[in-house]
Amino acid sequence: MSAIEATTLEPEHILWLVNKAQEGSVGAFEVLYRHHSNQIFLLCLRLCGCKGHAEDFMQETFIKAWQALSSFKGDSQFSTWIHRIAVNTVLADKRKSRLDLVQDHDWEREFEQSLSATHSASQIDLEKTIVQLPAQARYVLILHDLMGMTHQEIGQQLDIAAGTSKAHLNRARSLMRDLLTVESES
Numbered sequence: 001m002s003a004i005e006a007t008t009l010e011p012e013h014i015l016w017l018v019n020k021a022q023e024g025s026v027g028a029f030e031v032l033y034r035h036h037s038n039q040i041f042l043l044c045l046r047l048c049g050c051k052g053h054a055e056d057f058m059q060e061t062f063i064k065a066w067q068a069l070s071s072f073k074g075d076s077q078f079s080t081w082i083h084r085i086a087v088n089t090v091l092a093d094k095r096k097s098r099l100d101l102v103q104d105h106d107w108e109r110e111f112e113q114s115l116s117a118t119h120s121a122s123q124i125d126l127e128k129t130i131v132q133l134p135a136q137a138r139y140v141l142i143l144h145d146l147m148g149m150t151h152q153e154i155g156q157q158l159d160i161a162a163g164t165s166k167a168h169l170n171r172a173r174s175l176m177r178d179l180l181t182v183e184s185e186s
Helices: 003-007 011-022 026-048 051-067 078-097 107-115 121-132 135-146 151-158 162-185
Strands: none
Touching: 011 026, 011 078, 026 051, 026 078, 026 121, 026 135, 051 078, 078 135, 078 151, 121 135, 121 162, 135 151, 135 162, 151 162
């Protein structure tokens, strides 16, 4: 299956692949990996801001997904389930290490290279702006605006109150406006 075919999988086909993978088919899981890996990488990159770490988190996500595949019951879409694993993987590491964006001076260049094949220049600028947000504001923005989680769910995920999640989201949006305005003026 080519990369183009992998991006056009119907939900029924994904569920069929999940069932085959649950029966032990490594090939079926490989197709699921190819279909979802770019999305998971981008999610991890948005959360951590470092290409090397995002690659590690993506790999760890798929290892965990393979190990926990029997627990997937189909109550949600497979993409939702694996996105949750990715978010949990990144956030668990962040809680453990208490590190934020790696102070790598080449992160912007690596970030642009990672996204250049799939994103326009304005989309890359938006992604770079998201990565520059303070950690909590960035997490809430990504989880709420990009993943569609409620403030209650975000609160549980990040161990904060739902009201705090709302405050972080407002701060993130305000900072995004300010950062994008500065970029457009320069």
